[in-house]
Amino acid sequence: MNKRPEDIAHWRKKSFPILGRTLTSGEIDHVRKATSPRQWGMVPEDWVCPGCGRSKVNIIRKTEQNVLSFSVHDRWYWDGSQPKKRIHLVLCSDCGWVAENLGVEARHSIDAGKGPNSALVGVAEIRQVVMPRNNSRHRIDNEKVESIFSNIVTRIPEIIFPTGN
Numbered sequence: 001m002n003k004r005p006e007d008i009a010h011w012r013k014k015s016f017p018i019l020g021r022t023l024t025s026g027e028i029d030h031v032r033k034a035t036s037p038r039q040w041g042m043v044p045e046d047w048v049c050p051g052c053g054r055s056k057v058n059i060i061r062k063t064e065q066n067v068l069s070f071s072v073h074d075r076w077y078w079d080g081s082q083p084k085k086r087i088h089l090v091l092c093s094d095c096g097w098v099a100e101n102l103g104v105e106a107r108h109s110i111d112a113g114k115g116p117n118s119a120l121v122g123v124a125e126i127r128q129v130v131m132p133r134n135n136s137r138h139r140i141d142n143e144k145v146e147s148i149f150s151n152i153v154t155r156i157p158e159i160i161f162p163t164g165n
C-alpha cells in the first residue's frame with residue numbers, strides 16, 4: 001500500500017518569487033564573469049535547457065542569498081531507450097531540482113530508502129510538469145505530477161546504482 005503524506009509533496013506546492021523584470025546587460029555580465037563563470041562555461045551560449053526550454057539568460061535567478069547566479073545540473077536522468085535506462089544530461093538547476101524531488105517523493109511513497117533520484121525521471125516528464133518562468137524557479141503542475149507519478153515509482157527497482165560509469 002503506497003503512502004504519500006502531504007509533507008513529502010510540499011516541495012511542489014511552494015510558491016517562489018518571480019523577478020518580474022528584465023535583467024540588465026550589466027547584471028548578465030556580472031553573472032557570467034563574477035558569480036557563475038564556471039557554470040556559465042559548462043554549456044554553449046546558444047544552449048537551451050532540454051527540460052524547460054529556457055535560454056541561459058532566462059535561467060539566471062536570485063539565490064537564497066539574494067545573489068543573481070546561473071547554475072546547471074550535470075547528472076543522470078531516466079531514458080528507457082538507453083541500454084542502462086539512463087542518460088547523462090545537463091539541465092538547468094531548477095529542472096534538476098524538480099527531478100531530484102520527484103525521485104525523492106517516489107522513493108518515499110514505497111519506503112524504498114535512499115538511492116539515485118533524478119535517474120528515475122525522464123526529461124520529457126520534467127517538460128510536462130514544469131511551468132517555466134524567466135529568471136525565477138518553476139511552478140509545478142501538480143495534476144501532471146499525479147498523472148506521471150506511478151510511472152516513476154515503477155522504475156525504482158530498475159535503477160539500483162546508476163552513478164559511476
Ligand SMILES: [Zn+2]
Binds near residue numbers: 091093
Ligand atoms: Zn530547465
